[in-house]
Amino acid sequence: MESLKLKKITALWVITILVLFLAAIVLGILMRLNQAEVINQEPLTFYTNMTTHGLTMIGIWFVAGMAAVNYLLQRYVKTSYTANLFAFILTVLGVVLLWLCTYLGKFNTGWTFLYPLPFKDLGAAPWATPLFLVALTILGLGWLVWSVSMMAKILQRYTLAQAFAWQHLSKQPKSETPPFILITMITLVGVIAALIAAVIVIVLFFAEYFSKGSFVNDALLMKNLIYFFGHTIANEMLYLGVAVIYEIFGELSGRPKWKTTWYVSLAWNSALIFILTAFFHHLYMDFVQPEGLQIIGQLASYLASLPSVAVTVFSIIVAIYGVRIQWSITNCLFFLGVIGWVIGGLGAVIDATISNNIVLHNTLWVPAHFHTYNAMGNVLFSLGFFYWFTTQHVSKLVISKLTKFALIVLIISGIGFLMAFYIGGADSIPRRYSTYPEALTTGPALARMGAYFACLYLLVILMFFYNIAKRCFAILSAPSSSVGA
Template sequence: MELFNFSKKESRLYMSFMYVTFVSLLVGGLMGLLQTLVRSGKYTLPFNIDYYTILTTHGVVLGLVLTTFFIIGFQFSLMGKTVGISDKQIMWGWVSFWVMLVGTVLAAWMILTGEASVLYTFYTPLRAHPIFYIGLALVIIGSWIAAIVNFRQLYVWKKAHKGEKSPLLAFMVTINMVMWVVASLGVAYSVVVLILPWSLGYVATVNVLLTRTLFWYFGHPLVYFWLLPAYMAWYAIIPKIIGGKLFSDSLARLSFILLLMFSIPVGFHHQLTEPGIDPTWKFIQVVLTFMVVIPTLMTAFSIFATFETTGRNKGYKSLFGWFRHLPWKDVRFLAPFIGMVAFIPGGAGGIINASHQVNALVHNTIWVTGHFHLTIATTVILTYFGIAYWLIPHLTGRRLTPKLNKLGIIQTIIWTVGMTIMSTSMHIQGLLGGPRRSNFSEYAGGDQVATWISYQISQAVGGTILFVGIVLMVYIFIQLAFFAPRGYEEYPVAEEDMDAEKTPKILENWYLWIGITIALILFAYTIPMIDIIKHSPPGSIPFDWPIGRS
């Protein structure tokens, strides 16, 4: 397997995305800490800062900015390593970066000045300043430019290697960016065509149900856009770190194809309690939602088969000898592994969230927030951290020293403890009916509110521990980027086993799989969208609806 070395121009491009990522981690983490402290009832925000301003900042900066910049920077590095990148493609990579950064600054400016306290979902009829929506549009456009660069990279490689199987990681990146582009078309249309003209005052009303539906057409595949880079590391990088080989190239490609097909036509399971959508179509999309269980279980099987096969090849013959001898003292493995474990209860919670009847118990409660903090803030982020421990020193020409590795292990444990405390209390409070987003510390009296606040105090404890972990992670990043000893850190890409079966060519038939994906989307959304547009009430949300929180 041919792997390309990075030039200094490449490394600077990839690192630029990492700088934004870790600045976002610090800013968003601070907002999260303040949020939990306020909800505990033990702290009041200074300078008349609005609670919903920090809530919006936390969600947008961590859920959209941090993830998107890390993913695109990481995926650029994967493509550069496996299929190469030209100077012209590097130039367009910089265009992508600057367009996204300008959009991020514009959106953040509006949020921090109180002109866009609309949360990261920016539901109408909440209305933000037009510059906020322009900023969001620029972030999406910048990401599309990055996607086009990635598609071009694979095309050029395939043209030079006719008849050859594309590198697995390049295939995975392409799947993720196809999913992102198809999904983000919905939110781009909603922002540019529906919401922005309303925010500017060019139209008097906005179709609330249509904008929400378009958001969740995008919002659920957004979760998989976050998750698939973690899957890339689990499938094709972790095996190299533990001294093994790729378990099955075919299984990995098939799981990504299934995730592409079943990640987009499922947005209605976020709208199960909303009127205006036919229950039959809600049920159909719930069924499609559960189809993602298949590639998820395939991934779990593949990863643990890799662990066991590697251990047994090293001579560990007892039932769980292979497990005991995994490299637990290597933070590049430990952090992603804990992320994998967290995905078990996270996935179970996802089944509850997507279930037609059971969802009614937890819908719009802080249970859902706890679920996101298990899946995204634990599974995904810990895997991203595990990637950063080798990616950053590889790009900067430095080494992950034993001391920094030990600090990374401490950081991982701190993060795990803090998230366990916070997420568990969120789940319990949600089962007791505690709503998400609301600041109930400002309410007085009532046994139920007192019970909720007791759990919110637990969340503040967990949030404080997490912020310590954030500060430590930022410190480690600074060390790896600027101060660690000069040297070489491996870019670990697992090789396929020599005896592996040949990957069927049909798995790289892009016309087939993208065509099936589009067919499923049209099936799941065409009739419901026609109904929403046809039967929506005449404009009932006036332009003079207040900016920010209603």
């Protein structure tokens, strides 16, 4: 079904992602330990770690979703190996440059690099900001080519209307669009829109950089553009994970494959609009932003959750409830991931309510909810895919006692390290503080709790890494005849 080359490049993606993931978790733990006053880092070190942690996590879980979707897309269309390889090379190059910026150049704006912070005195090397923009350009180029290539391949096989499953809106559709194609298409449109916004942002940054003061950007416009890009790309990576679940949850569980219906089509098509307008919730506290956009932000944030969470979650419940299915490590991780996704979504919807945001904005509530649907949601979707990808046989995904124990530890560690964030958020502890002022008494204790539970999480991920990486190396070193069994 899939070519050997595709299998090898996917294995390469998986190993790269997992290695970077482990490094980024360690950085996260160091940050929490510093806030806990267990270690004592210079603020500059803390903030370069924070910037590296954020950029790396966003980047790797986005490409994890893309690599998984690319792999499964092969079931329907022939995808471009060259575009995949091109994206891999540019991603590695971009990440190396970003790490150079942060660790050699001391670039420390946070992953959101809000204008005009990159142009101000950061304690960073003068070359760090232009190199950061170059690194973003390289990543953006690789991902844009990859996304456009996948979309083009879908449109070679399906008409535009079919790719968006519009025929399902009529009573008797003449053809069928698999949910995987529909969700991939919707997601790719969002990804491409976000990457185009990134191009505009980079051009505007460079324009000011080279103008030597004769051209100055508008801070509100830049903030809108940066969050349109940043929020959308961070959101779309979840949908890439969802597309994977739609494709393989049924077959792994021994249940019928999910089908597109009229409201699945309607829900995902309207989701596209909501996904692209939900980013306004990042600007709720900018009162100069037109009020209409703020209200759109709240409504879009609510409505964006309907198709993805409600349709997907209900589909999973329907597939499982009262049915004896084959529980493997992959669908266990998918199932746990969906729970994390839903709970993180609840935290997000609460924060996306303007009247709550006034007391939660930029407190630890923000990392609380995004770590819930990432560390305990999207990451588990991808790990589930990695397990499935490296075995390809349901029988090899049987859950051993050790794995069961690891999953329980994963849940406990997740609850512990996330509750430290949620309680901190409710206690008005700000996010992105290297150390807490004395008046914020609960900050250090919660950080300690978070760090210790995150260490447990790291241990479980190390075990998963060992299991997955050794199989990936086997795929990479295997002769062509033995791969793809």
